[in-house]
Amino acid sequence: MKQPFETNDEYEMIRNYVLNDSPLYGYNRPKLWIHSKYQINSRKWQNFGSRTSTDLxxxxxxxxxxxxxxxxxxxxxxxxxxxxxxxxxIPSWDVDVSNMAEPHKQLFRELAMMEVLYNYGGMIVPNSFLCMKNLKPLYDQEMLNNKPFVCENVNKSVDLLQYKKRPMFSTSTYFMGSPKNNAAVASIISYLKNRNTRAHFTDEYEFKNDVATYLRTMIDNYEISALDGAMVGVKTSNGKPVILDQLMEQQPIDLIPACVGLYIPSDELLVRTKYQWFVALSEDEVLESDNALTNMIVDVISSSKTAPMNGDIHRSVATI
Incomplete structure (x- = not known):
C-alpha cells in the first residue's frame, strides 16, 4: 500500500524538491540517490553532524x-x-516492499531504484560507499555521451552455462548514473519486471547473476557504459578484487590514484560472524579500531574537516 505523507509540508517539499525539478537555492543540480534498507528518521540529516534516532x-x-x-x-x-x-x-507504484520477504524484497527494491532513476535521473550511490572525492567530475564525464553507466562489482555468482570460469567482476546497478527518461533504463526496467514475475521463491537469479548478463549485452551494444571497479574501490591497482577480509586487516589497500571511494560490502558484514563486532561499534569505537577500513574512514573525515568551505554554496540534502 502507498504510504501517506505525514504532513502537507512533506508533500510540498517532495513536489518542489524532486517532482518538479525545482532548483534549490537557485542551483539546478543532479540528484544523488542514497537508499537505506532501514528507515531513517527524516530531517536530522539536514543538520550536518547531527545524529538520527533511527533503525539504522x-x-x-x-x-x-x-x-x-x-x-x-x-x-x-x-x-x-x-x-x-x-x-x-514513483507514479503508480503500489508495491509494499518493506513488508516483503527475501528474496522478493531485494528484487523489487532493485526495480524501484531503476524506476526512480528513470523518472528523475541522477546517480545511485550505495549507503555503504565511503566517498573520498567529489563524485561530480565522474558523473559529468560519464554523462558526456548522454547514456547510463553501471559499475563493476566483485562477482559472487556462478553460472557455468554462461562462463567456463567465473569472472572476478561483473556489472551491477548498485552504483549507477543516468539522464532522466532514458530508453536504456526503461529497457532495464522491463527486464527486471519480467524477471520478478518468474522469480518465485528462489535464489536462482542471484546464483546465475542474470542481471549482469543482461547489462553486459547492453554494454556490448553500446546502450550503456561500464565504470571500472577500480574507481569505486572494489578492485585494487593490480586488478584484484577487494574483499572484506582485507578491509578488516591492518595492511593498507592499494587503490588507484583516481579512485573516488570505497564500496563496503555491508550485507556481508552483517552475515560474517567473524566481523559482526564491527557493525555493533559506536561511531567513536569505529574510529578507534585498527584496520584498513577504519584508517580510510579517518582519512576521509580528516580531509572533510580541513577542506575549505564555499560560503556561496548551500548543501542540499533531503530525506524522502
Whole structure:
C-alpha cells in the first residue's frame, strides 16, 4: 500500500524538491540517490553532524553516509530514501516492499531504484560507499555521451552455462548514473519486471547473476557504459578484487590514484560472524579500531574537516 505523507509540508517539499525539478537555492543540480534498507528518521540529516534516532543500527554507516554528504553536498541534490519512499516518488507504484520477504524484497527494491532513476535521473550511490572525492567530475564525464553507466562489482555468482570460469567482476546497478527518461533504463526496467514475475521463491537469479548478463549485452551494444571497479574501490591497482577480509586487516589497500571511494560490502558484514563486532561499534569505537577500513574512514573525515568551505554554496540534502 502507498504510504501517506505525514504532513502537507512533506508533500510540498517532495513536489518542489524532486517532482518538479525545482532548483534549490537557485542551483539546478543532479540528484544523488542514497537508499537505506532501514528507515531513517527524516530531517536530522539536514543538520550536518547531527545524529538520527533511527533503525539504522550500524553506526559506521552514519560515518559513511556523512562522507557522501561532505564530498558531494555542494554539487548534487542528495536524496536519502528507504523502502517507504518508493510510493512517494514513483507514479503508480503500489508495491509494499518493506513488508516483503527475501528474496522478493531485494528484487523489487532493485526495480524501484531503476524506476526512480528513470523518472528523475541522477546517480545511485550505495549507503555503504565511503566517498573520498567529489563524485561530480565522474558523473559529468560519464554523462558526456548522454547514456547510463553501471559499475563493476566483485562477482559472487556462478553460472557455468554462461562462463567456463567465473569472472572476478561483473556489472551491477548498485552504483549507477543516468539522464532522466532514458530508453536504456526503461529497457532495464522491463527486464527486471519480467524477471520478478518468474522469480518465485528462489535464489536462482542471484546464483546465475542474470542481471549482469543482461547489462553486459547492453554494454556490448553500446546502450550503456561500464565504470571500472577500480574507481569505486572494489578492485585494487593490480586488478584484484577487494574483499572484506582485507578491509578488516591492518595492511593498507592499494587503490588507484583516481579512485573516488570505497564500496563496503555491508550485507556481508552483517552475515560474517567473524566481523559482526564491527557493525555493533559506536561511531567513536569505529574510529578507534585498527584496520584498513577504519584508517580510510579517518582519512576521509580528516580531509572533510580541513577542506575549505564555499560560503556561496548551500548543501542540499533531503530525506524522502
Amino acid at each position: 543500527n550500524q553506526p559506521y554507516l552514519h560515518l559513511v553516509i556523512q562522507s557522501i554528504i561532505d564530498k558531494c553536498g555542494d554539487d548534487f541534490h542528495i536524496c536519502l530514501i528507504d523502502d517507504e519512499s518508493f510510493s512517494k516518488l
